[in-house]
Amino acid sequence: MILFADFHTHTIYSHGRGTVRENVYSAVKKGLKAVGISEHGPNNIGVGTNIRDFEKIKKEIEELKKEIKGIDILFGCEANVISLEGDLDIPEELLNEMDYVMVGLHPQIWGKSLKDTYHLLIENYIAKKLPSRLTKVMEQNTRALINAIERYKVDIITHPGLHMPIDTKILAKKAAEKGTALEINAGHNHTTVNYIKIAKEQGVKFAIGSDAHEPDRVGDLKQAIKLAQKAGLTKEDIINAL
Ligand SMILES: [Zn+2]
Ligand SMILES: [Zn+2]
Known part of the structure; x- marks a missing residue:
């Protein structure tokens, strides 16, 4: 299987080590x-990207496109879901300027309100210590993601289930309906064959991301x-496979 x-x-605009240019040159090399x-x-505590910096990233990409041929350089994001209602922390006008939109749940974020911070940050933390709270938290996390893909045009949900439990079957079913891919994250090593199989049964597509x-x-x-191959996926299941 070949991925294109x-x-x-990520780059130095958040907590990545490289510049936009360095990431692009590495992609060319690969x-x-x-x-x-x-x-x-912006709502990732300590590492979020300033909204104003997204405009700088866009400009850098425009410049690099003139310089480097043979590769598509895309302006995207990994927005945070910041409420159970599915609010994202990047304004819709900015999302509309992007080539694609990814959203993810992260455990260390500021919610839209104190109540949202409680549901998304504190309750997830508590559920790690008190397994009896897991079902409620899993239901909430799943609902937050589903509301986000109902409200916004989301291309990919990043690392579903990483640090924050979700109901794979329910999420995958809704994602399939909305044309949103679920990520198989190559960086965190948390994805299981079982997760992929359950999700595939719902007819959802996948994206593999580093x-x-x-x-x-x-x-x-x-x-x-x-x-992905171990779980029986073929190139038709994966949006970035050739
Ligand atoms: Zn990421
Ligand atoms: Zn992430």
């Missing part, structure tokens, strides 16, 4: 035909490809 794109890369810059939304936080790791997708 890596949609999930032979990718497309690479996306997908910075965190979640690179340093240029060398851009396009580093081998392990995730192996996992």
Whole structure:
């Protein structure tokens, strides 16, 4: 299986180590035909990307497009879901300027309100210590993601289930309906064959992303490809497969 794109890369605009330029050059070196810059939304505590910086990223990409041929350089994001109602931390006008939109749940975010911070940050933390709370938290997390894909045009949900439990079957069913792909994340090693199989049964598509936080790791997708194949996926199931 050959992947032509890596949609999930971070830069120094959040907590990545490389610049936009370095990520793109690394993608060229790996032979990718497309690479996306997908910075965190601003609500990640301590590492979020300033909304104003997204305009700078867009400009840098425009400049690089003139300089580098043979690769599509895409302006994207990894927005945070910041309420159970599915609010995102990047304004819709900015999302509309992007080539694609990814959203994810992260455990260390500021919610839209104190109540949302409680549901998304504190309750997830509590559920790790008190398994009896897991069902409620899983239901809430899943609902937050589903509301986000109902309200916004979302291309990919990043690392479903990482640090924050979700109901794969329910999420995958809704994602299939909305044309949103679920990510198989090559960076965190949390994805299981079982998760992929359950999701595939719902008819959802997948995207394999490196979640690179340093240029060398851009396009580093081998392990995730192996996992996808082990779960029985073919190139038709994966939006960035040739
Ligand atoms: Zn993430
Ligand atoms: Zn990421």
